[in-house]
Amino acid sequence: DxxxxxxxxxxxxxxxxxxxxxxxxxxxxxxxxxxxxxxxxxxxxxxxxxxxxxxxWAPVIWCDNTRMFIAGALSDSQQDSLRVESAEHVVIGKQRWRGANDLSFTLRITRIPDKTALQFRIVVRDDVVVVKPAWDFGCLLFGDCVELFIDHRPLADQGKPFFTDDVTMLALVPGERDVRMASWTFEEVQPTLIPLNDRWDGVQVRSDVTPNGYYVELTIPLAVFGNLPAVGFDVLVDDTDGRRGRSKQMVAFGWENNFRNPSRFATLLLKPLRPTPQWRVTVH
Incomplete structure (x- = not known):
């Protein structure tokens, strides 16, 4: 059968x-x-x-001023945030992961009151916070860091398994009020983290260390995405507990190869679609 x-x-x-x-x-x-x-x-x-x-497959998400919704996945009591705290989300260092207090995070996406911008709030539980504020790849490999990937290619190209200039990785360091983007050009021997270009004008970040870890709050004007009805996105959290560098990484939706292949990013609706899709299925 x-x-x-x-x-x-x-x-x-x-x-x-x-x-x-x-x-x-x-x-x-x-x-x-x-x-x-x-x-x-x-x-x-x-x-x-x-x-x-x-x-x-990629889940479809949308949000309003107060809540986020994951289509077909969350019950009414759970629609305010996404909790990433189980072993299946650990894509690097699973054998070293000691549970949710060691590394986990909560993701919440809303629109600001005037609906002109998206707000990503990531609250990280981390029992040892290591901050490396130098803006090079060391902040990912030798310090704690949040990586936010956004696929803002034309809708028909989102989910294709390769990078272009319209797939962006943003790096957010605990306690820093700055955000950098990765220069994902594979002709480079060593990609770098660079200041945001003019396209990302108006992006703001707030972050601080907490007793149980840290949080980052990133506000992105919708104007950054033009008239796109949706974008792909994913959140990864890097954890460094000692001098040997990154020991663990957790991901909300994708995998450890997000930096090479964006096909597993979730889809975030920027405009209402009827009927509301529940999954994006990409054949490639």
Whole structure:
């Protein structure tokens, strides 16, 4: 019965709460290629040959002045934020992760009262906060840091598994009132963190260390994204507890290769769509 495994996959997609990484792994890496035959992801001339395409899922999120919503995933009592505190979100150093007090975070996205900007608030639990304010890649590799990835390519290109100038990584350091962007040009021997360009005019950040970790609050004017109805995004948190550099990394939706491949970013709606989509499915 070839339909049975496909039904299992659909059941996982519907029941999982913001576990797009898990769905991707089950659907892409562990299932046999012929499971996707009904989706035209496989075209075979005989039983021993096939043409395989990759499929990735990403949850769809939208927000108003007070709450954020993850379509199809959260109950009414949970729609104010996304809590990232389980081992499946640890993409680097899982064997060293000692639980939520060691490293976890809460993500909340809202619009400011006049609805002209998005506000990303990331509250990090971290029992040892290490701040390296020097603006080079050391703040990611040898200090605690929040990485916010945004895919602001045209809608038809969002989710494609490669970087362009319209896929941006922003670096946020605990206690710093500055934000930098990565220069993701692979011709460079060592990419750097550079000041925001004019496109990001009006971006503001607040951050401070707390008794249990730290928080960062980033405000991005909607004008930055022009007339885009949606953008892709993901949040990663880097953790350094000693002198040896980064020991752990947690991610909200994607994977450890976000800096190479943005196909697993979540989708954030900037304009209402009817009917409201629940998942973005990309075939590539």
């Amino acid at each position: 070839r339909s049975r495994p496909l039904l299992v996959v659909i059941r996982v997609v519907l029941d999982a709460q913001h576990l797009s990484r898990l769905v991707n792994r089950i659907a892409i890496e562990e299932l046999e290629a012929w499971y996707f035959g009904d989706w035209e992801a496989v075209r075979a001339d005989d039983d021993l040959s096939w043409d395989v395409k990759w499929v990735t």
